[in-house]
Amino acid sequence: MSKTLLDIQGLSKHFNLGGGRVLKAVQNFNLSIRQGETVGLVGESGCGKTTAGRTIMRLYEPTTGTMSYDGVDITKLSKKQFKAYRRRMQMIFQDPYASLNPRLTVLDIIGEALDIHGLVHSRAERKRRVEELLELVGLNAEHASRYPHEFSGGQRQRIGITRALAVQPEFVVCDEPISALDVSIQAQIINQLIDLQKQLGLTYLFVAHDLSMVKYVSDRVAVMYLGKIVELATSEDLYDYPQHPYTQALLSAIPVPDPSKERQKERIVLSGDLPSPINPPSGCPFRTRCPAATEKCASEVPELRETRTGHWAACHYA
């Protein structure tokens, strides 16, 4: 088994909304990611998966918890000290239309990564390196002089990927990299990410809400609900033997490309909406929508426990 690259223990991120209200976006988040694997992080909108990704990148300062990267605690590092780790950890953003500065050329967008870390020493070298990187993701060298608005969504996302890879990171947080793209382009980007992973030996934390896509790319999958991980397992195991009622409901919503099977399939429909993370339910966060909830769920918070080998779930009845 390869070594643990990133170990996250008890990570929480609370946003102070003023007036004594606190939004607990991420609570008690435990996850360790081994070198070379892809961990999927799924959950519905507003469950805190993007916040978790951004906190890991220290774009948000964690409220509590520790993160060790390659054995070093990076939670308390100063900005200067952390800069070295920014080269090793990078992020691909969700919206390819918002993640590229419209006033800069592609050369400057990607070149910025090289400038910040002093990876090139002349303008000619900078240009050559950017062109090499563009070709790595299947774009042309002459695209370097263009502005972001001249590209299609898929091309823009590849520019975003290029920017993240320019500093030669080993760990990349992919924050819903395909959710803003057309389905036909989604496959292209996903396959590109998988190719790059093989080629460059990358480790991914893949944040998404599309379960079938996550199953395709991930070795292990963590399911989040209301800021907490409710289930964590290898992707095969999670899809074949879902333990948590929330995961079961999510999986039953995946459409099957066969009309007769699709009609017979039993679908678990959740009632109600995602509760507000400002005022979460007592006990188990899922109890307000859970078909199997009992009194115990309202009083006791279920902890993540191993219900099968290598399969963790946070449910009293799993």
Next chain:
Amino acid sequence: MSNPVVTRDDNPFAPLRKEASAGEKITRKSLTAWQDIRYRMKGNKLAMFGLWVIVAVVLLAILIPILSPYDHFSNELANKNKAPSWSHWFGTDDLGRDMLVRTMKGAQISLFVGVMAAIIDFFIGIVYGAIMGYYGGKVDEIMNRFSEILYAVPNLLVTILLLVVMEPSLTTIIVAMSITGWINMAWIVRGQMIQLKNQEYALASQALGAGHMRILFRHLIPNAMGPIIVTVTLTVPSAIFTEAFLSFLGLGVQSPAASWGTMINDSVGSMTLFPWRLFFPAFFLSLTMFAFNVFGDGLRDAFDPKLKK
């Protein structure tokens, strides 16, 4: 040859072989954001008219005092209060000074005041607004309260109080306008920073390890330039108007220097007898204000991506 094999190249119905990179080609001419804005400005006739009027007034203000045989301060009492004629196109005033030269000297002062006020607002407003909006939290709270308090003090009162300690002059007027003038700009920049600092490209830069200065000056401020330039353009006419207003009240530039405001003030008593003395400065004041306003409005439309065709 009983069983002819149709190879792909012979088959007229074979799909075209596609160059792998052909799909990635961009054929549209590369247009920067600025070229795009210029293109859209050109389509706006009223705004272009405003721009040409501004250019014309600036050229006249520079050239007329140089080319004219008269100057703006020599009295010629034999020729006082003359109506417009071939020797004095705009007539003369109560001391026989040529109104054309004086109006254009007034244009110099008015434009200078307008541009200076805009430049000062631009720098103070951007720095103050960017700090408020970017750092947020307590810093924003305190700085914003301070600007609100300053904004609540009547402008005229500030100017009059300032004139107690400073001589009435051009510098005094510019200082007086700058004390409160930058607040509007600061609020606009603040709003832009709050909106832009959570854009993913700013986060991406942060994730790459960029410092605050790089994020502010390379990513945020260039993207806020649209509203900033519009505000600057609209500051100019309001500063010109404020100067004219203060000069009209006698708080502005002192004779023999002329500004549109002092000229209007001098002529208003005898406007029924010598209307040209009021008409020309008032006309140029209105024309310039109008030109800057339509130009600023045009810029606002050109910068608004939602109106993009």
